Amino acid sequence: MGSLFAELARQASANARREVETYTREIPEFGFLDQDARARAETLDHSMWFRRRTLELSPGNSELNGDDLGYIASMGELRAGAGLSLDARQRVLRVHTALMLREINEATESQRDGGVDELMRMMAWFAPQGERGIASYRQGFVRVLRRRMPYTEQVALLTRSLLNGDPISAELATAVDIELPDRYAVTVFRVPDRPAIDRFLEDEIGALVKSHRAPVIWGPEGGDGSGELITLIPLFAGPEAADGAPPHGVPDLLPDLTPEHLPDVVQDFVRALGRPCAVGTSVAPLPELADALDRARRISRVAPPRRASARLRPHTLADVFVELAVADVPLVDDWLRTLAGRLESGPDLLTTLDAYYRHDMHRGATADALNVHTRTLDYRLRRARELTGIDPGSTRGVRTLSAVVTRRLSGAWR
Structure with missing residues (x-):
């Protein structure tokens, strides 16, 4: 020696x-x-x-x-x-x-x-x-x-280890029979009134974890009684996924980066939670999941809660980048809040504008969604213009009033 x-x-x-x-x-x-x-x-x-x-x-x-x-x-x-x-x-x-x-x-x-x-x-x-x-x-x-440990607790450990970049995630994934993909859509379900996590809800969530191979964990409860469910929805590599992936280190900015099956998975979780959820998602490779969680969480906090429906889809950065920026500029946020106050004096104007923009300003589809006649829709849009001085169908209207609606429905101005 x-x-x-x-x-x-x-x-x-x-x-x-x-x-x-x-x-x-x-x-x-x-x-x-x-x-x-x-x-x-x-x-x-x-x-x-x-x-x-x-x-x-x-x-x-x-x-x-x-x-x-x-x-x-x-x-x-x-x-x-x-x-x-x-x-x-x-x-x-x-x-x-x-x-x-x-x-x-x-x-x-x-x-x-x-x-x-x-x-x-x-x-x-x-x-x-x-x-x-x-x-x-x-x-x-x-x-x-x-x-x-019960299955759901093992899954929670796996989720936490993936978000922390802990190498033990490989062994934990094998233990719960989940294959680790190349990328995840880190998705945060913000629930304004967090449900009691009883055995039924745990069983429902556990069944979705097994069927979608999507690890989950409950986030911290907010001081206002809100809560969040963090879900890692797997995106396995393939020619289309690779071509559509954002460059390394760049957050996903385009709506078409969201995989086709993601809305269906999101709807399943919203149904299991049994209440409206504000859903934010961000795609990232395994080493960058912590940053993706931060983006998804911020997106969910400015997105409006929705119930499960055929049109439900998770919000990406591209959907709410205006609202994210506005939330950090009190002067602009106060101005939008003033416009929202004017709209609240009209008959269902905020709900009408929400449907109008979600249906890409198509009058017939909007009227059907609201279950009203197109003449009623036209009256409401005209009333919104009278109250705010902004035409909802103009470029300025889309930029301004869509942000007003999203901020108001997100619960930011309670």
Whole structure:
């Protein structure tokens, strides 16, 4: 054994103790080690085992064997059985890796000749075998979750791990029989009055998850009693999807980027929720789901709630970019709110304008949707022009009054 390896062996016990102390200090869920002597000793044994096997295998570049990987997996099972969260598990792996690299660097610096050759041999072993060990730890962790957690809770963990970019998502997806696609349409269902999450609703949502292979998670409840259901709707790669995808790092701006099946999936979820929902969606590849969630959430907050219907479709950035910008400019928002106040004095003018713009200003289709005669529709449009001084069918009318309607119906001006 060379001098670098000898130095690592000499420091192994102290380094293992330092690792356990770091867990206790930096990861709140490991605070119990200060009170549980048996668990602390067990954790110390694990740390020593890692270092001993590293020194036994790395000089000859030998791989971790099946027994080694099984032992590592058992550690994952032990931590999952103790209730360790996904976030804490990720921090454990990060701390362990950082400390091992630090120890190697410290041992190298203590050598007179720098130990460069031995360092290269160590690092050539450490990277691939570390990756195999982490994969085994994740597999053991997930095995316990699969045995102990209800299906919907496993799906929620998968959704959270995908949004956080956690590599454990691959194992979690296998556990719940969901294939991970190239891209997702991150879709937020904003519910003005969040439903009670009872067994019936959980069963309904769980059935949709299985049929559409779409992981979901409930978002935080708003202070006004509103809630949100976050759904990751899969978009598998194909010639059309690849051609229609936005450039890397650029949010989807065009309505035709929404896949054809997305409205049907959205309608299924809105029906299950049983109440009007404001739906925002944003498409992104797996590494960019967190940013897509932020966009979808902001879109849902300015979109008007809708019930499930043949015309229901999720809102994209292209649908509400004006409203998103207006929401951050109080001067403009106040002006639009004033126009909305004028329209509220008329007979169903806001509802009429909403239908008018949703039907692309087609008078016959709008009248049918409102169940009124076209002459009644014409009267209402004329009344809107009289109250606001803006013709709803003009370019200015489309730009201004459509924003007024969307802002008003979204609940932004309560």
